Amino acid sequence: MSTLLIRNARLVNEGTLRETDVYCKDGFIEQIGPALNQRAETVIDARGNYLLPGVIDDQVHFREPGLTHKATIHSEARAAVAGGVTSFMEMPNTVPNVLTQELLAQKYEIAARTSLANYSFFMGGSNDNLAEVLKTDPETVCGIKIFMGSSTGNMLVDNVKVLEEVFRQSPMLIATHCEDEATVRANTVRYKAQYGDAATAAIHPLVRNEEACLKSSSLAVELARKHNTRLHILHISTADELALFDNTVPLKEKRITAEVCVHHLWFDADDYERLGNLIKCNPAIKAPYHKPKLWQALLDDRLDIIATDHAPHTWDEKQQPYWQAPSGLPLVQHPLLLMLEAVQQGKLSLEKVVEKMCHAPADCFQIDRRGYVREGYWADLVLVDPSQKTTVAKENIQYQCGWSPLEGTAFKAGITHTIVSGHVAYANGQFDETVLGKRLRFVR
Template identity: 75%
Template sequence: MSKLLIRNARLVNENRIIESDLCVDLGIITRIDTHIPDEGSYKVIDAKGKYLLPGVIDDQVHFREPGLTHKATIASEARAAVAGGVTSFMEMPNTVPNALTQDLLAQKYAIAANTSLANYSFFMGASNDNLDEVLRTNINDVCGIKVFMGSSTGNMLVDNEKVLDQLFRESPMLIATHCEDEATIRANTEHYKAEYGEHATAGLHPLIRNEDACLRSSSMAVELAKRHNTRLHILHISTADELALFDNSIPLTQKRITAEVCVHHLWFDSEDYARLGNLIKCNPAIKAPYHKQALLAGLKDDRLDIIATDHAPHTWTEKQQPYWQAPSGLPLVQHPLLLMLDFVKQGKLSLETLVRKMCHAPADCFQIDRRGYIREGYWADLVLVDPAQPMTVSAENILYQCGWSPLDGHTFGASVTHTIVSGELVYENGRFVTNRPGERLSFIR
């Protein structure tokens, strides 16, 4: 493993920005100090003018393997993640077959152990009829249980209220939920199909998957969690209406109910459907502009705890289908850090808050062992960012297997120059310098 010495960095960590050097040995941060001498055995990286951040932890991605590898693979999307400064990911169970048994879950871990450049964890999937399998999940080496309370594929919609109650009552570990009310969505779908037929466009998406669908389902999840004192994490909050469900009066480490917002719900709004159409069709839907402003405020005042991507790639051809047939989801895992760094440049977010929400908070929320912070004795998951080097998204530098991005043509104000995963320099100035896989995340619970 690499022995690294990073010099002259502007280190951003735990609400401070300091000038510092940093040493890495055997995967671990061994020293953080000014003017660390070079002992001759280190690879030296001069970080003058750059920010050194903890690696981003993305707690919600869909990497499509197994079963949907025409869209993406763990290997391809992990490469894209690393190039964007994402050093760890947590992947969802709605692959094919759905990860609804311990054996199927283990198969995904085996693939990642051989092919993922990033550190990895995989959610165990819940259904209406696999509670026994769910309760066998090891709380120390699996990130959580994923419950689709709406918008599911395969056998993963959990709509049996007795099963939900038992799952929330008996789960010993974090439950992460996708919250949209299926009955509301079905009624809206019937209404708009009758009105528009095959002439429907993506602009209808936030009307079909509307605020009421989100609030009904999120409220139900919160009520269940409070009833049973369940550790609940609600994914991709998309409405101002849901913010009142969450508490910002206590520290994150004491919360039993936490929430995530995704970069696309902060970046895009319903006015963008006219330009991008199905390319930004996703569940829950990107909604009216006032939601975007409310979500940013909820992020800053700690009602929303984590920033993630819900990276969900589909092929270009699939996205070019008519609205009713085009799948939901968009590829984002290569660009969340740069998106939020643009927010920093625009004065919408501080750099310290960005690090707290994308690095520290996921580690605290999921109780990840020795990651998410720049501390001596912690794993060296690190990213160097050049704030003065713009980067334009184009077909030549998009690393998603699907080959496209809704951000195509956008110029970010900063660039990722180096990514270090579990102490190994993996990405440097636009190229990958090793094929060494990342590590399986472990959890202290």
């Protein structure tokens, strides 16, 4: 039996802030209230600090198997925990692509041995694996991932008949990467002719432009509405797409939901001059006018979830010329600090951060007893010191790739403790890997 008592915390949960104690036993929250007197093996005095539910990141790329020179489930789960992310959902474009139930099971086996955070893995769709997709268990797998734009290996689904059948037959949530492949290819030909080898990352939002995003997202929404499919569109990056999404019904009643990523809220196209390929990602970080529109849609609930799309590459890979440099950036250690900084800047409330990073992912994916600080729920918790300045530097980056586009950024807050399924996995810069994370379960 393991027990944990957190005293004097400023709990931010379900739209309220209050000072309280939280007592956890055998991985679960047993009691919440002031001045609890239970004896516990571990006692944390959180006076002056915020207590939040653990962040749930619904979109990461941890690169294992097959791309472990970039990252591993072990390394990136540690980075996640250091940043207050207690649960992640990882994408199928590893090598080999996760297009069979056997390959999906192998990833779960790796995570069970190595992941400090709680975990789930998407089943991948392709043009020719519908039978395998339909075998996916909705109670133990977060969802089906469809790349409606190019990705690693055989994961582009550009056959309209296949898309139609997946949307018609899928018994569970479909998450989509929406960029129209034909548009991207035509733009690539155009800008290669115009710039050749002199191209820089500044043209990335022109190659992967607003038209590509809107055309693909519109198709996904059309299919979902036609078949009443549970659709979740990942990493919305344009103002153009926002009209596709509804804020007139509660999240739990929505059939079509959307996610925005921290880098599309933090960076804009002006940052390519400074950071170049380090912020090259798909969909692209776009012109500055999109960013305030994304913030507005996040605040009015057209955008439901904040995530990272954490996608690390080695430093050397990112130093290649624009056309050769891979897309993706490492972010899973810093999403909470980024959004806490936005709170300091007056862009949103702390309660809204918790809603979009903790409650909403749990509701959207129907995760079993996570995402909230409630008695009887798993004890996934994060303690934040609002006055502990944190500067991103090589010495404290946990990603295997060893770099971040945020290097040199000074955040006003710091993560002091991360508790994963009742286990203090991270405390004041130190990890405890004697207990690993759990496989997420879903109530569907």
